[in-house]
Amino acid sequence: MSVMNFDDSRLTAIGLLTEVHSGLMSRFQPALSAAGLSEIDFETVIRLARSPQQRLRMSDLAAQTELSTSGVTRVVDRLEREGLVRREACASDRRASYAALTDAGRERLESVLPDHLRDIEESFTGLLGADELESFLKSLRKIRDVVRPCATAGAAEVTPCPGDGPTRKEAPARP
Template sequence: MTIAPSLCSPLALADAEPTRVTDSPATEPWDTDVITAYGLLREAAAELDHLMRHSLKRSGLQMAMFELLLRLARSPGEKQRLTSLARELTVTTGGITRLVDRAEHAGLVRREACPDDARGSFAVLTEEGKRRLREALPDHLLEIDSLWTSQIGEDADVVLGRLRAVRDNARRWPHGRPHLGVTHG
């Protein structure tokens, strides 16, 4: 499968006009390698998400709570603003508030006022939160490795770099690219 060259550079893609895959004899716009690549990405992510949720149930943590604790553990000072967490966890501001409320009630995080924004607050990982994360991680890491990282092998640095580039490029356009429209061929 060959994807149009402009897809190799996310920054070039963000500023480029839409391109068509030239090596595909597609007669309909949905019969392209671009749609196939996107569909496979979504299917793989959905399957992995389903399996990871199942795996995490054994640890007693729901996926959203696990992701919250993991994001905080990997953040400077083991804390992050709620608005930033909402974006990273792809939930609404109301959703992150409810999640942090549950985590706080369970003793996994605590809130800390934001010194430069009276309305903002940080979620801070507690020792109990770290303990629960440490308990959940060994099995979760084995699942991730057997289902995902073992499949990318020596290409891990390249794949992870490209995934970061795709994510960062998509974040540049939170509501889609405004100048793109339906093209008729």
């Protein structure tokens, strides 16, 4: 029988990552809850806010959030009832629809971001020097691109809908 090394650095790395993620989400939740947003609500509206024209195809939003098609539909339905997002039909492809951030959604984000950014700074980014943070972000993107290759789906602007032409304009880089 072989003896397993339970002190393997790979186990330590994933354990630390899991602990950090859990701890950060616990720290962030009070500010999000005070703004009436769940974790997935916030992820959805911030992704819309950071996307070209502050909208994403529903399929791209599902890919970015790793929700199923029905899961993203439920989230968008709830956010639409609250007036934070709206659905937009694609004029050239009746099969495609978009989720778009509304003015109320932008205002909700603007109300929560100061506290959320303070929490991020105090418990995460502010603990690292500039070079450490730059290196850490580069490492995270490298890993993200392997484990969630669709995390930036829709990040390039397409005019007006996919399939309408070859012109693509790169959107600003996003984490």
